[in-house]
Structures are given as C-alpha cells and as structure tokens.
Amino acid sequence: MGNSCSNSQASLCDVVDDQIDINRTDAVESRSESIFEQSDEINLKFVLLGDSAVGKTSFLYRLTEDRFFESHVSSIGVDYKTLHFNVNEKKVHVQLWDTAGQDRYRSIAMSYIRGADAAILMYDITRASTFQELSQKWMVDLKNINDNTVIGILGNKTDLEATRMISTQNGKLLSDQEGAVKFTEISAKNSAKEDLLLIFQEIVEFVLKARH
Numbered sequence: 134m135g136n137s138c139s140n141s142q143a144s145l146c147d148v149v150d151d152q153i154d155i156n157r158t159d160a161v162e163s164r165s166e167s168i169f170e171q172s173d174e175i176n177l178k179f180v181l182l183g184d185s186a187v188g189k190t191s192f193l194y195r196l197t198e199d200r201f202f203e204s205h206v207s208s209i210g211v212d213y214k215t216l217h218f219n220v221n222e223k224k225v226h227v228q229l230w231d232t233a234g235q236d237r238y239r240s241i242a243m244s245y246i247r248g249a250d251a252a253i254l255m256y257d258i259t260r261a262s263t264f265q266e267l268s269q270k271w272m273v274d275l276k277n278i279n280d281n282t283v284i285g286i287l288g289n290k291t292d293l294e295a296t297r298m299i300s301t302q303n304g305k306l307l308s309d310q311e312g313a314v315k316f317t318e319i320s321a322k323n324s325a326k327e328d329l330l331l332i333f334q335e336i337v338e339f340v341l342k343a344r345h
C-alpha cells in the first residue's frame with residue numbers, strides 16, 4: 134500500500150486515514166487512534182478475505198485512493214486503512230484489513246478474523262476456483278473461528294464480462310446459503326469509488342443494527 138503501508142511489509146503499519154463524503158456519509162476529521170469507544174464514536178474492524186488475485190487490494194485502493202493498478206503485487210501479510218462514516222449522528226471508524234490470499238499466508242489471514250465485526254469475502258467472476266474456494270475454504274475457516282461475523286460477498290471483475298465463469302445468480306445463491314447480509318458484483322477497475330463506498334456503508338449499517 135502507499136505511504137508507510139507497502140506490500141513489502143508483513144505486519145502492522147500506520148493507519149492511513151481517508152476522508153469520505155458521500156450521500157448520508159459526511160466527511161469527518163482524521164483522528165488519532167483510540168481503543169476507547171465513546172458514546173458518539175464507534176470503532177469497527179472489517180477483514181477482506183479471498184483467494185490470491187481476486188482483487189482485494191485493488192478494492193481497497195479504489196475505496197480509499199480511487200486508483201487502480203493493472204499489475205498484481207501479491208500481498209504478503211496484512212495491511213489496513215481506516216474509513217470514516219457518519220451513521221445516525223455517530224462517527225463510525227472502520228479499520229479495513231486487507232489480507233494475503235496465497236495459501237502460505239492463510240494462517241496470518243485467519244488470525245485477523247478473530248474479533249472482526251464483518252468479513253468481506255471476494256471472488257473473481259472469471260475464475261471458478263476462486264468462487265469454489267469461497268465456500269469450501271474461506272467460509273469454513275471463518276465460521277470455525279468466528280460464527281458471529283457479519284458477512285458480505287463481492288464478485289469482482291465485472292469489466293471482464295466476456296470471460297465470466299460464475300453467473301450473478303450463482304453468486305446470489307451462495308450468498309443466501311451462507312447468510313451474507315450483502316451480495317453484489319463490482320469492478321475494482323471500473324466501479325466508481327462512491328458506489329463502492331455505498332456498498333461498504335450498507336454492510337457497516339448491518340453491523341451496527343446487529344449490535345443492538
């Protein structure tokens with residue numbers, strides 16, 4: 134990632150705050166990290182999971198920096214950015230953890246599931262194996278570790294429609310089967326940042342509702 138969070142760093146890195154200003158989401162000032170959850174401030178932890186090269190890091194870049202890179206630099210550890218939302222007059226700070234999809238880093242990825250309020254699972258609509266692994270590998274591990282995590286499922290790379298292997302209907306079926314609160318297809322390459330933020334905010338709102 135940019136700044137101090139490069140892909141060559143395997144563990145913790147500095148928070149990179151991103152200011153957001155969309156519809157129901159007002160931009161808020163950057164803040165210093167706090168472990169306290171004050172009455173008008175809520176801190177959430179989300180984790181991004183899925184096979185290597187499905188587009189997790191690209192999604193994070195589009196959400197936070199509105200950029201896209203054609204090259205694939207495999208993540209080798211974990212990295213995060215903090216997104217800020219205003220929901221019902223509360224400031225919600227979401228740490229979004231981007232994990233590495235390669236098998237050899239799986240145990241690291243798994244350790245970030247613990248304590249996660251939500252998991253966003255991603256597959257590549259042009260690679261059937263990434264869809265199968267979602268239910269056979271990622272979902273199994275997720276539920277074994279933390280059965281209460283709110284789940285969102287994203288099928289990525291809709292710009293590659295000509296080589297699509299997984300239909301939208303099958304994505305929806307999987308989502309229903311796994312009890313995901315949100316399923317949609319996106320393109321980290323072509324989707325507008327604002328649209329991705331709205332999808333993200335919907336999941337945030339589900340998490341907040343689930344807490345009450």
Ligand SMILES: Nc1nc2c(ncn2[C@@H]2O[C@H](COP(=O)(O)OP(=O)(O)OP(=O)(O)O)[C@@H](O)[C@H]2O)c(=O)[nH]1
Nearest residue numbers: 186187188189190191203204205208234290321322
């Ligand atoms: N055409 C297209 N390519 C994409 C899209 N999203 C990501 N890619 C490409 O897919 C490759 C992998 O993207 P990454 O974001 O690095 O994938 P990742 O899931 O983070 O992979 P790991 O870090 O190895 O787990 C890169 O070459 C990206 O440019 C998309 O929506 N459309």
Ligand SMILES: [Mg+2]
Nearest residue numbers: 189190207208
């Ligand atoms: Mg990555």
